Amino acid sequence: MTDVxxxxxxxxxxxxxxxxxxxxxxxxxxxINRGDFIAIMGPSGSGKTTLLNxxxxxxxxxxxxxxxxxxxxxxxxxxxxxxxxxxxVGFIFQFYNLMPTLTAAQNVELPLLLTKLSGKERKRRVQTxxxxxxxxxxxxxxxxxxxxxxxxxxAIARALVADPDVLLCDEPTGDLDRAxxxxxxxxxxxxxxxxxxxxxxxxxxxxxxxxxRRELHLDKGRFVESGAMA
Amino acid sequence: MNxxxxxRKSLFRKKTRAILLILSIMTAFLIFGALASIDRVLxxxxxxxxxxxxxxxxxxxxxxxxxxxxxxxxxxxxxxQAVTHASWFGGYFQDVRNFVQAFAVDxxxxxxxxxxxxxxxxxxxxxxxxxxxxxxxxxxxxQYDWNVGDRFPLSSNIWRQDxxxxxxxxxxxxxxxxxxxxxxxxxxxxxxxxxxxxLAFNRDQIGxxxxxxxxxxxxxxxxxxxxxxxxxxxxxxxTTTEAAFSQAFVEQLGNIGLILSLVVSAAFATILMIVGxxxxxxxxxxxxxxGVMKTLGFSSSRIFxxxxxxxxLLSLVGGLLGLGLAVLLLGGIAQVAGGQLPGLGVGRETWIxxxxxxxxxxxVTGFVPALNAMRLKIVDALGKE
Ligand SMILES: Nc1ncnc2c1ncn2[C@@H]1O[C@H](COP(=O)(O)OP(=O)(O)O)[C@@H](O)[C@H]1O
Ligand SMILES: [Mg+2]
Numbered sequence: 207m208t209d210v211x212x213x214x215x216x217x218x219x220x221x222x223x224x225x226x227x228x229x230x231x232x233x234x235x236x237x238i239n240r241g242d243f244i245a246i247m248g249p250s251g252s253g254k255t256t257l258l259n260x261x262x263x264x265x266x267x268x269x270x271x272x273x274x275x276x277x278x279x280x281x282x283x284x285x286x287x288x289x290x291x292x293x294x295v296g297f298i299f300q301f302y303n304l305m306p307t308l309t310a311a312q313n314v315e316l317p318l319l320l321t322k323l324s325g326k327e328r329k330r331r332v333q334t335x336x337x338x339x340x341x342x343x344x345x346x347x348x349x350x351x352x353x354x355x356x357x358x359x360x361a362i363a364r365a366l367v368a369d370p371d372v373l374l375c376d377e378p379t380g381d382l383d384r385a386x387x388x389x390x391x392x393x394x395x396x397x398x399x400x401x402x403x404x405x406x407x408x409x410x411x412x413x414x415x416x417x418x419r420r421e422l423h424l425d426k427g428r429f430v431e432s433g434a435m436a
Numbered sequence: 437m438n439x440x441x442x443x444r445k446s447l448f449r450k451k452t453r454a455i456l457l458i459l460s461i462m463t464a465f466l467i468f469g470a471l472a473s474i475d476r477v478l479x480x481x482x483x484x485x486x487x488x489x490x491x492x493x494x495x496x497x498x499x500x501x502x503x504x505x506x507x508x509x510x511x512x513x514x515x516x517q518a519v520t521h522a523s524w525f526g527g528y529f530q531d532v533r534n535f536v537q538a539f540a541v542d543x544x545x546x547x548x549x550x551x552x553x554x555x556x557x558x559x560x561x562x563x564x565x566x567x568x569x570x571x572x573x574x575x576x577x578x579q580y581d582w583n584v585g586d587r588f589p590l591s592s593n594i595w596r597q598d599x600x601x602x603x604x605x606x607x608x609x610x611x612x613x614x615x616x617x618x619x620x621x622x623x624x625x626x627x628x629x630x631x632x633x634x635l636a637f638n639r640d641q642i643g644x645x646x647x648x649x650x651x652x653x654x655x656x657x658x659x660x661x662x663x664x665x666x667x668x669x670x671x672x673x674x675t676t677t678e679a680a681f682s683q684a685f686v687e688q689l690g691n692i693g694l695i696l697s698l699v700v701s702a703a704f705a706t707i708l709m710i711v712g713x714x715x716x717x718x719x720x721x722x723x724x725x726x727g728v729m730k731t732l733g734f735s736s737s738r739i740f741x742x743x744x745x746x747x748x749l750l751s752l753v754g755g756l757l758g759l760g761l762a763v764l765l766l767g768g769i770a771q772v773a774g775g776q777l778p779g780l781g782v783g784r785e786t787w788i789x790x791x792x793x794x795x796x797x798x799x800v801t802g803f804v805p806a807l808n809a810m811r812l813k814i815v816d817a818l819g820k821e
Contacts, residue, residue, distance in 0.1 A: 264731055264814040285735055292733025299818070303728045307445040312437050317732050319439065364732075 211371060211404050212238035212261060217270035219256055230256050231427035234270070240371075243398040243405045245418035252424045254408040255376055261406060262295045262374045263287045275371060292320040296365025300377040302357040304349040310360045311336065311345040317368045335363035338401075339393060355386035362393060366403075373397070375407040379414050391417040439738075443745050446722070453718070454750070457711055461754025461797070462761065464703045465790060469762025471696040472786045477620055487652040489549070491681040492645040492662055495672040498681075499524075501641035502671050504632075507542075509665065510645055515658040517650045520545035523643035525626065526594035529580060536576065537623040538590060539643075540631040543571070549646050552615050559584070559610035567630040569609035573621030582608050590626065597634040604631060620780075646678070704797070712801045715747050719805035726809045727817025740810040747802025748795065755794035759787065 217234040220227045230253040238244060238261075246254050259265035260272055263279045264287075272280040279290060296317075304313045311332050318328045336342045339359035349357050358378060365373050375394065379387035395417050397403045407418060415421045423430040448454050492510070494500035501523070510519045520542055527538030543563050547553055555563070555571060563569045570590070572582055582588075589603035596602045604626065612621050632639055649658050659675035666673045676684075719726070726739060763782050770780045 259815055262731070264818075285737075288730065288733045288735045290733075291731065297731050299728075303724065303818075305445075305725060305728070307449050308437075308442075312441075315437050316729075319437070319442075320733050 209240045210237050211240045211242075211275060212236075213271075213273040214260075215271045215273070217260065217272065218268050219253065219260065219265075220268040229427060231424075234427070234429070236429060238372075238404065238406065240404055241398070241402050243395070243417070243419045244407065245415035245421045246406065246408045246424055247410060247412070247415055247421060248424035250410065253427065254410075254424055257424065258374050258376050258406065258408050261372075262297060263291055289320075292317060293368055294371045296368070296370040296373045298358070298361050298365050298373060298375040298378045300380040302349070302354070302361045302381075304357055304360055304364075306349055309346050309348055310341060310352065310363075313349070313360055314363045314367050316364060321368065331367055332363075335367040336360075338366065338397070339363045353386075354382050355389060358382065358390050359393065362390075362397075366397070372404040372406065375405065377409055378407060379409065379411065384413075387411075387414065439742065439745075443742055443749060446742070447746050447750055449722075450718070453714065457714060457750055458754040458757065460707045460710055461751055462758035464700075464707045465755040465758025465794070466761045466765070467703050467758075468700050468790060468793065469759045469782050469786060470765055471700060472789065473762065473766055473780060473782050475696050476783055476786065477622070477780050486648075486678060488649045488655065489678040490647050490649060490655060490659060490675055491678050492647070492673045492675040493681070494644075495663075495674045498644060498684075500671070501638065501643055502645070502673065504640040504642050506666065506671075506673070507642060507645060510647065510662055513658060513661050513665070515649050515654045515661070517648045518545060518548045519645055519647035520549045521628070521642040521645045522546065523628065523631070523641070524594070525590075525631070526592050527624065528591050528593060529588065530591075532591075532593060534580075536580075536590065538570075538592075539623065539625055540628045541625050542628050543625065546625065546646075549648055553621075554613045554615050555610045562609040563627075566607070566609065567627050568604075568606050569627065570606045571610040571612050571625045572608050573623050574611050574613045575620045575622045576624060577608070577611050579622075584608050584611065590624070595631075595638075596636045598636050599634075600636075604634065704793075708797065708801060711747075711750070711797075712804070715750075715801050715805045716808070719743060719809050722809075723812065723817050726812050727814050730812070730814045731818070736810045739812075740806045743806035743809045744799065744802040747805070748798030751794045751798030751801065755790060755797070759790050 214234055214236050218232040219230045221230065222228075234257075246257065248254050256265065260267055260280070261274075263272075263282070267280050270280070271278055274294065277290070279287065282290065304310075305316065308316070314332045314335050315328055318331060321328075323331070332345075333342065336345055339362050341356060341359050341363065344352060344356060344360075349360070352360065358381075362373075362378075373394070378394070379390050382390065391414055394405055394407065398405050398419075405418075407414070409415055420431070492502075492506075494502055502521075504521075507519065507521045510516060523540040525538035525540050527536035528534050529536050547555065547560070553571075559571070563571060577583070585608065587605065587607045590606045591603040593602075597604070606626055612625075614621055628642075647658070649655055655677060662675045663673050729739060730736070759782060766780050766782060
């Protein structure tokens, strides 16, 4: 198995505003290695979220290719993409996006409804995922009863539970205070170093980016690498 | 946890709203259940009509009687296979409020003309043996807890005997059911001879005659021949099909069928709009959650099924509560009404119709929101930060 996870080739994304078409980026080519932890930085509107959506197969490029794990995903049907996402990608959002009516444990179990695992096995996995994010004792709480940092940890557990190849995080600490943000970032770092999870994290916070192994700056549709971190 | 948990949780996400929706749907099905059942009781005779069964009544109106001799004369009319007669008894049991729908009939010919009435051979023999024997419909028997062998005085609010009494002593010798039909058997048959010989007035008169032609094509000819035979006599007749006769009889009570469909359609149209728009709103509020579900890998078709199931579940919960309430309400009415409406209750047919309606209602109200949720693009849904 090669250690390359993602290969983006000549990737472009355009939007039409009125009559003119605006390119967010053009001819973007890059690779992401298995086990990497990348922070993507850049000004607001530079296309960070758009790029993450293309990596996660929830948006389609205007041109070019996205290959993940040797599978070309940019031309898959909606139905096949949905299936692919359920087992290969975990998403973490700025505003947690938990289901308000479900408990923490049920939120974490949600992706497992798409697998053929038994109820018992699902329970075991949910328990493990909640332990990894140190929230096992809050399993029965609803999102409303949890702090922002705790909700984000539930969201991380949900992203982890199906054992995906990659975690895609869009401003995961954007809504949190410094101390809580650091806890979340340490958790992500731990997932990367101990469990070998590949992580792509979008942030505009330089302090957050320091937790990553590699920082990329996206500006005017181009990447600028800014030094490797240990 | 399974998909049903998700559907249930989404439905009760806003408890007050869900309860109000359930109450509206419940009201619609309560109205439907109650009216359909009352309609069924009133129209039960109509549903039983046979196309080749004719009824002859006094031309003045059907409450006027006919001479007994007419029965014999009609037997000879060309095209008549069998003919019987019946007289309205105006019965009650112990108290005038305990109404008993009773007819004085010639038992043998009556059972010949109404072959759908089922009586065991033993009981038929008992009826032939004794003139004070009566046949009681199963529903009526259940209502008064009458069993074969029970004796009681059957009173009339119209007729009086020579001896001044208005009660005929009768014994229950047979319990009648109707073959293969889910219709109430809510009346009693007593024997004409026993009734007639004791009458203080209006003796040797019959209420109406019923005959079989064996072929609906013969109906017009037979009707014409009978009515011509009695033309220019003191009691002229009018012969129609049984269905037309029942229709005229029920219309005396107001056109319940029409009222039923008007009220039910108005209620359903209103509640359909309320529930439909509320469902669209409810799903719009959940746009982001639908986006997240899709991001996690739930397919569009699965989301479509979820939303549709949610509205069907809503409709089933509300509808079953409404129909349950109708059962209780009709039970109450039947009690208050004494014997006026025996057989009143939510019948099997009404349940089946109502379940079909619930399903259709749920599918119609859920279709648009389900389609919206299915078509929702993830990037648009998540972009609403
Ligand atoms: N659906 C859309 N239609 C038109 N323009 C869009 C759409 N989605 C995003 N954009 C534009 O694309 C650019 C990049 O957006 P985004 O990827 O969200 O940036 P970032 O996450 O870096 O802030 C922005 O200028 C935004 O206005
Ligand atoms: Mg963004």
